[in-house]
Amino acid sequence: MSVTIDGKLFDFKPGxxxxxxxxxxxxxIPSLCxxxxxxxxxxxxxxxxxxxxxxxxxxxxxxxxxxxxxVSTDTPKVLEVRRMVVNLLLSNGEHNCLSCxxxxxxxxxxxxxxxxxxxxxxxxxxxxxEVDKSSEMIVIDRRKCIMCGRCIDACNKVVxxxxxxxGERGHESRVVCDTDRPMADSTCVQCGECSQLxxxxxxxxxxxxxxxxxxxxxxxxxxxxxxxxxxxxxxxVDKDANxxxxxxxxxxxxxxxxxxxxxxxxxEFPSSPKRLTQPMIMKNGKHEPVSWDEALDYTAGRxxxxxxxxxxxxxxxxxxxxxxxxNNYAIAKFTRAVIKNNNVxxxxxx
Amino acid sequence: xxxxxxxxxxxxxIFVIGSNMTEGHxxxxxxxxxxxxxxxxxxxxxxxxxxxxxxxxxxxQIKLGSDIAYINGLMNEIFKNGWADETFLKEHTENPDxxxxxxxxxxxxxxxEICGIPVAKMKEIARLLGTAKxxxxxxTLGITEHICGTDNVKTLxxxxxxxxxxxxxxxxxxxxxxxxxxxxxxxxxxLPNVFHCYQAVNDPKVIEKMEKAWGVTGxxxxxxxxxxxMLQKALDGxxxxxxxxxxxxxxxxxxMAHTIKEIKALELFIVCxxxxxxxxxYAHVIFPVYAWGEEEGTFTNTERRVQRxxxxxSPPEGCRPSWWVLQELGKRLGVDLGFSSSVAIYEDMRKTAxxxxxxxxxRIEEEGLQWPCPTLEHPGTAxxxxxxxxxxxxxxxxxxxxVPPAELPDAEYPLALSTGRRLWHYHTATxxxxxxxxxxxxxxxxLEIHPQDALKLGIKSGDLVKAKSxxxxxxxxxxxxxxSAPGLCWTSFHFEEACANVVTNDVFDPxxxxxxxxxxxxxxxxxxxxVTPMIDLHRQARP
Numbered sequence: 033m034s035v036t037i038d039g040k041l042f043d044f045k046p047g048x049x050x051x052x053x054x055x056x057x058x059x060x061i062p063s064l065c066x067x068x069x070x071x072x073x074x075x076x077x078x079x080x081x082x083x084x085x086x087x088x089x090x091x092x093x094x095x096x097x098x099x100x101x102x103v104s105t106d107t108p109k110v111l112e113v114r115r116m117v118v119n120l121l122l123s124n125g126e127h128n129c130l131s132c133x134x135x136x137x138x139x140x141x142x143x144x145x146x147x148x149x150x151x152x153x154x155x156x157x158x159x160x161x162e163v164d165k166s167s168e169m170i171v172i173d174r175r176k177c178i179m180c181g182r183c184i185d186a187c188n189k190v191v192x193x194x195x196x197x198x199g200e201r202g203h204e205s206r207v208v209c210d211t212d213r214p215m216a217d218s219t220c221v222q223c224g225e226c227s228q229l230x231x232x233x234x235x236x237x238x239x240x241x242x243x244x245x246x247x248x249x250x251x252x253x254x255x256x257x258x259x260x261x262x263x264x265x266x267x268x269v270d271k272d273a274n275x276x277x278x279x280x281x282x283x284x285x286x287x288x289x290x291x292x293x294x295x296x297x298x299x300e301f302p303s304s305p306k307r308l309t310q311p312m313i314m315k316n317g318k319h320e321p322v323s324w325d326e327a328l329d330y331t332a333g334r335x336x337x338x339x340x341x342x343x344x345x346x347x348x349x350x351x352x353x354x355x356x357x358x359n360n361y362a363i364a365k366f367t368r369a370v371i372k373n374n375n376v377x378x379x380x381x382x
Numbered sequence: 383x384x385x386x387x388x389x390x391x392x393x394x395x396i397f398v399i400g401s402n403m404t405e406g407h408x409x410x411x412x413x414x415x416x417x418x419x420x421x422x423x424x425x426x427x428x429x430x431x432x433x434x435x436x437x438x439x440x441x442x443q444i445k446l447g448s449d450i451a452y453i454n455g456l457m458n459e460i461f462k463n464g465w466a467d468e469t470f471l472k473e474h475t476e477n478p479d480x481x482x483x484x485x486x487x488x489x490x491x492x493x494x495e496i497c498g499i500p501v502a503k504m505k506e507i508a509r510l511l512g513t514a515k516x517x518x519x520x521x522t523l524g525i526t527e528h529i530c531g532t533d534n535v536k537t538l539x540x541x542x543x544x545x546x547x548x549x550x551x552x553x554x555x556x557x558x559x560x561x562x563x564x565x566x567x568x569x570x571x572x573l574p575n576v577f578h579c580y581q582a583v584n585d586p587k588v589i590e591k592m593e594k595a596w597g598v599t600g601x602x603x604x605x606x607x608x609x610x611x612m613l614q615k616a617l618d619g620x621x622x623x624x625x626x627x628x629x630x631x632x633x634x635x636x637x638m639a640h641t642i643k644e645i646k647a648l649e650l651f652i653v654c655x656x657x658x659x660x661x662x663x664y665a666h667v668i669f670p671v672y673a674w675g676e677e678e679g680t681f682t683n684t685e686r687r688v689q690r691x692x693x694x695x696s697p698p699e700g701c702r703p704s705w706w707v708l709q710e711l712g713k714r715l716g717v718d719l720g721f722s723s724s725v726a727i728y729e730d731m732r733k734t735a736x737x738x739x740x741x742x743x744x745r746i747e748e749e750g751l752q753w754p755c756p757t758l759e760h761p762g763t764a765x766x767x768x769x770x771x772x773x774x775x776x777x778x779x780x781x782x783x784x785v786p787p788a789e790l791p792d793a794e795y796p797l798a799l800s801t802g803r804r805l806w807h808y809h810t811a812t813x814x815x816x817x818x819x820x821x822x823x824x825x826x827x828x829l830e831i832h833p834q835d836a837l838k839l840g841i842k843s844g845d846l847v848k849a850k851s852x853x854x855x856x857x858x859x860x861x862x863x864x865x866s867a868p869g870l871c872w873t874s875f876h877f878e879e880a881c882a883n884v885v886t887n888d889v890f891d892p893x894x895x896x897x898x899x900x901x902x903x904x905x906x907x908x909x910x911x912x913v914t915p916m917i918d919l920h921r922q923a924r925p
């Protein structure tokens with residue numbers, strides 16, 4: 033089965049939407065409410081397309097691809113509607129990009145850029161929107177909220193923590209925690225999936241505010257250092273300051289982008305001033321800083337001495353469930369090949 | 383895990399036992415809750431009303447340490463109603479008649495008396511399990527951290543075998559491992575009886591292979607000591623040197639006072655770590671090493687997925703990689719271990735590996751691979767024992783009988799205490815308490831106590847209380863909450879100021895030497911009234 037998009041023929045699997053087929057083949061259709069993890073939403077209407085033989089426009093995220101369908105994504109009519117949608121969204125909030133954390137990775141900004149919108153075309157007076165800074169890790173800036181509902185789906189369908197919902201009606205509608213409690217007093221567990229999926233700067237990671245523009249940060253992919261799930265992360269690193277500024281989940285197995293409060297927000301410990309930074313030897317009941325050579329010579333000498341006197345069985349070693357495979361292999365090989373016993377274990381049993 | 387984490391979202395029935403996954407393994411719980419949203423049945427078996435029970439079809443609040451009686455009772459009922467998978471039993475298990483006979487002595491009525499679950503509810507749970515096409519069992523330390531931990535696991539394996547729930551997608555027996563690389567530490571042979579990839583140290587062929595690959599002679603074929611034995615031997619001079627990497631032993635072993643006595647008896651205690659902790663004061667030598675974020679390498683997760691860890695930060699000037707310290711010591715002791723970089727060490731391991739042989743840094747650049755992965759072309763293994771074919775051939779049932787926890791509440795210590803992890807912290811909290819904000823979310827340790835017990839003792843949330851066992855006492859604030867069952871208190875080992883392991887019982891499973899962290903007995907006394915009453919907002923995971 034195939035569908036024609038902007039004059040090009042693409043095969044598709046039954047059940048795919050026009051948006052999915054287009055994205056799969058590199059045809060750009062903006063979408064603010066749709067996200068692959070959440071599925072069709074049909075709320076923001078920015079993904080409208082024109083279908084041959086059909087009156088009116090269709091939202092690509094909810095439109096099932098049909099065999100022989102002919103779709104256009106950039107006709108004057110489509111662009112006019114898109115421009116109107118983006119204009120209305122921009123007019124309805126305070127979308128000031130200057131100091132916005134999302135600047136450079138904002139999907140609304142991208143859409144405005146693609147449509148050539150420099151400033152909102154309308155002035156809309158709505159009820160004042162508040163910023164909820166109460167929680168430890170997440171800021172909800174409702175001035176920038178475009179009511180796309182991604183965060184609500186993220187919270188209820190993806191991580192199923194069931195905290196966020198839409199409160200009030202009409203003009204007054206807004207994203208709320210539980211029964212409209214401040215986030216800090218709600219059942220929110222600060223997993224941050226809402227901030228990861230927010231297309232604009234309305235839900236952001238509090239600790240990253242002002243710590244670095246996306247363009248100045250280096251991305252490093254790694255594995256979370258906490259529980260045994262092994263979530264895949266991207267560290268956003270300020271190389272000059274030698275610090276991690278922010279963590280996001282990678283949309284791959286095993287976690288598909290999802291994280292918990294520790295994985296997403298427990299990243300500063302390597303830079304802590306409390307780190308051990310010098311080898312030390314106990315001398316007269318006190319730890320004294322020594323050079324690496326002195327520490328190593330002393331330790332090797334003592335091992336040699338004690339083993340010579342008592343046999344190798346008196347040596348035991350602990351690897352750890354918190355260090356890398358390479359370090360665990362290293363301690364196991366050291367114990368077996370240097371000390372020549374098998375007294376190596378780790379905290380798996382305790 | 384026999385299966386993979388994301389498979390859980392498609393499970394028909396999920397049976398969670400001894401796992402507080404919304405706090406211990408939050409991302410696993412997301413998949414479980416997604417399954418519930420799609421209509422799956424979720425049975426949470428736990429003495430505590432964990433947050434996951436909010437999403438459960440049934441919360442089965444079994445008594446602490448009654449798991450074997452409960453599961454054997456369920457199996458009895460499953461056989462009685464003809465719900466066992468007879469085809470699987472016949473084709474894929476060795477001794478199906480044994481298990482049928484063994485569980486006869488656990489009629490639900492008797493099991494019900496032990497585990498405290500009404501007979502009708504037990505029958506309903508058995509029916510749900512017995513009539514589901516497939517079911518996934520997830521367990522964590524609530525199963526293993528008992529003196530009967532090995533038998534607890536065997537009982538769950540028996541259950542999944544009689545139901546034919548092994549070797550297929552979205553089913554299986556799934557231990558959720560607690561630490562980021564505890565699976566990898568086992569796989570790499572940081573165990574006293576096996577080299578990496580579980581190659582036995584007492585197999586002459588394996589010894590020969592390793593001696594050749596490593597260029598050494600005289601490798602020992604005598605299995606070594608397990609961790610608790612190593613420590614116990616310090617007291618009679620059997621252990622004189624202990625080399626300890628990233629293990630805050632004092633805070634993590636049960637009965638802290640005793641652990642300190644053992645460590646103090648050592649002649650040479652070497653500690654490699656990233657922070658000062660409760661253990662470092664006793665070290666004769668401290669080596670400051672690289673932290674996560676500062677070195678290259680791999681971790682292996684609970685579903686056997688080998689994944690890359692990368693350097694993002696420059697380490698502090700005085701620190702070195704843990705492997706570099708071992709290389710330098712080896713050199714001084716006359717052996718060049720050949721450790722020059724993480725990738726060189728990994729390749730050295732891979733040369734003699736079996737299930738890791740097909741996994742290279744290059745192959746896992748973007749996404750991890752699950753072992754077994756024996757060749758470079760192998761795609762990795764999402765779930766084990768496919769089509770009921772076990773590594774040993776046919777599945778073997780083991781006889782298990784219920785035993786109570788080693789220490790039961792009595793007149794002097796009338797409350798049971800169980801321990802575990804909280805969402806906001808990890809292990810001994812050296813990482814989480816040195817990260818911004820987590821401590822504000824959960825600033826100090828709390829003793830969870832059921833309202834009935836609190837009322838009897840005149841304790842309110844926020845009061846300072848003393849929890850005293852035969853081994854020691856801690857002073858901390860009380861959290862009066864129905865998360866605990868009547869007669870049961872709970873706390874964690876994250877905070878050194880009030881660490882559960884001061885009071886926990888140093889009794890061990892005879893096979894694995896895993897301690898009974900999950901059950902001991904305490905007395906609770908009020909020390910001081912709360913200055914400002916603590917408000918319980920019924921949030922998840924904190925008051």
